[in-house]
Amino acid sequence: MPTRLRRRLESAALAVADAVIAEPPRVAERSRVAERPRVAEPPRVSTDGHVAAVSADGVTRRYGDGETAVDALRGVSLSVARGELVAVMGPSGSGKSTLLHILAGLDKPTSGEAYIGGRALSGLDDQGLTLLRRRKVGFVFQFFNLLPMLSAEQNVVLPLRLAGEEPDPGWVDEVIASVGLADRRHHRPAELSGGQQQRVALARALITRPSILFADEPTGNLDSKAGHEILELLRSCVASYGQTILTVTHEPRVSTVADRILILADGLIVRELGHVSSSEVRSAIEALEG
Numbered sequence: 150m151p152t153r154l155r156r157r158l159e160s161a162a163l164a165v166a167d168a169v170i171a172e173p174p175r176v177a178e179r180s181r182v183a184e185r186p187r188v189a190e191p192p193r194v195s196t197d198g199h200v201a202a203v204s205a206d207g208v209t210r211r212y213g214d215g216e217t218a219v220d221a222l223r224g225v226s227l228s229v230a231r232g233e234l235v236a237v238m239g240p241s242g243s244g245k246s247t248l249l250h251i252l253a254g255l256d257k258p259t260s261g262e263a264y265i266g267g268r269a270l271s272g273l274d275d276q277g278l279t280l281l282r283r284r285k286v287g288f289v290f291q292f293f294n295l296l297p298m299l300s301a302e303q304n305v306v307l308p309l310r311l312a313g314e315e316p317d318p319g320w321v322d323e324v325i326a327s328v329g330l331a332d333r334r335h336h337r338p339a340e341l342s343g344g345q346q347q348r349v350a351l352a353r354a355l356i357t358r359p360s361i362l363f364a365d366e367p368t369g370n371l372d373s374k375a376g377h378e379i380l381e382l383l384r385s386c387v388a389s390y391g392q393t394i395l396t397v398t399h400e401p402r403v404s405t406v407a408d409r410i411l412i413l414a415d416g417l418i419v420r421e422l423g424h425v426s427s428s429e430v431r432s433a434i435e436a437l438e439g
């Protein structure tokens with residue numbers, strides 16, 4: 150195959166991979182959100198002098214307009230410190246996915262501001278957001294989003310290839326070993342169990358040493374045992390690498406690994422739980438579901 154054609158095909162494949170790793174913005178909806186002027190603001194520092202890994206300030210998100218408008222978020226403020234593992238829970242339709250998308254720069258708030266590492270996301274254009282996501286953000290999704298034609302190891306190093314960086318073999322070995330996949334690195338996703346596929350996705354999210362790892366229902370497609378192992382692995386990422394994690398989940402057992410649980414209902418954070426039992430979390434959610 151001529152070199153130019155091969156390069157074109159490779160770059161097309163990488164563009165597809167980029168979209169798989171970090172879901173593209175919801176284009177139809179984004180166009181309805183008014184563009185705000187971009188101002189290069191200094192990093193936002195909290196009252197204790199630290200820059201939060203991720204934070205939100207009075208974030209609202211309205212879908213559509215007129216009588217059919219839906220207020221998915223109605224003024225959410227939160228701050229996740231570096232090295233913290235925070236879970237967002239709440240009934241279906243309470244705004245969890247919308248919040249995650251806005252914090253990750255995949256969607257824009259109708260009002261309010263989201264920050265990563267103290268940087269206001271509204272100050273970034275689409276290219277700036279893409280670069281920020283590649284360099285500072287790791288994603289783990291419910292359905293793993295692995296590329297089926299690549300081996301586990303090739304999936305893991307993909308974000309570095311997308312960023313045009315050469316993987317450091319020692320770091321690749323360490324990350325793959327840390328998720329317990331040293332003996333599966335050459336297998337393709339179809340040759341791995343669901344739990345193993347999610348481990349690959351976790352290693353892929355860690356490989357860029359992201360400032361923040363967002364996990365969207367990471368145990369939602371796993372059996373109870375594999376789900377529990379993924380939760381334990383999330384915790385070990387915090388312990389080993391000081392990784393900051395924000396996960397959206399329906400799994401009450403997240404309380405065994407999370408530092409805090411924020412409960413959303415109807416677009417607002419209505420409760421915050423510290424170290425509580427899984428049954429207390431279950432009761433809190435059931436009380437909201439009515």
Ligand code: ADP
Nearest residue numbers: 178212219221240241242243244245246247248
């Ligand atoms: P959760 O993740 O907690 O289930 P979502 O953030 O997906 O909640 O949705 C919050 C609310 O916003 C729901 O009422 C949902 O129907 C609505 N919503 C989500 N996405 C869209 C969209 N693209 N267009 C219109 N309404 C939406």
